[in-house]
Amino acid sequence: MIRVLFVCLGNICRSPMAEAIFQDMVNKAGLSSKIMVDSAGIGSWHVGERAHNGTLEILTKNKISYDGRARQIERVDLDKFDYVLAMDREVLQYILRNGTGAQAEITLFLTYAKLAGAVTGDEVPDPYYDNSFDRAYSLIQRGCAALLDSIRQSEGV
Numbered sequence: 300m301i302r303v304l305f306v307c308l309g310n311i312c313r314s315p316m317a318e319a320i321f322q323d324m325v326n327k328a329g330l331s332s333k334i335m336v337d338s339a340g341i342g343s344w345h346v347g348e349r350a351h352n353g354t355l356e357i358l359t360k361n362k363i364s365y366d367g368r369a370r371q372i373e374r375v376d377l378d379k380f381d382y383v384l385a386m387d388r389e390v391l392q393y394i395l396r397n398g399t400g401a402q403a404e405i406t407l408f409l410t411y412a413k414l415a416g417a418v419t420g421d422e423v424p425d426p427y428y429d430n431s432f433d434r435a436y437s438l439i440q441r442g443c444a445a446l447l448d449s450i451r452q453s454e455g456v
């Protein structure tokens with residue numbers, strides 16, 4: 300099993316959106332028995348809550364369901380998961396600071412899409428502050444497609 304964890308600040312806007320979109324792509328590729336998907340936040344403010352309405356609305360508009368609840372990342376996640384993908388540099392730096400000796404490959408989520416030429420930046424701006432859920436969706440959709448391509452190639456699935 301290949302394990303993929305998306306991480307943002309609160310686990311209510313960006314990382315649940317990525318989890319839902321990536322899970323949908325994995326399902327459609329017939330890879331749900333090979334790739335396991337989850338998300339978490341570095342903060343504890345929203346633990347137990349459903350995703351932000353802006354995230355749920357744009358997912359519904361795109362016919363993707365999501366019923367996960369927010370959780371906080373734990374050190375053990377960094378050994379349990381193969382890929383730990385941070386939505387921005389602040390999140391990446393937090394994970395790296397707390398991840399000495401981790402087994403996972405820990406990178407910025409958009410690294411793969413940037414390498415593929417699908418996006419120009421490498422951070423997903425936080426829609427929590429400016430309601431930019433459309434922009435987040437577009438970036439995350441491209442990020443997930445490039446990530447799945449890369450995993451399929453490097454893991455041979």
Ligand code: 4NP
Pocket residue numbers: 307308309310311312313314340344345425426427
């Ligand atoms: P997210 O957005 O990291 O994409 O889930 C945020 C959600 C909540 C907060 C910040 C960012 N907060 O400060 O509560």
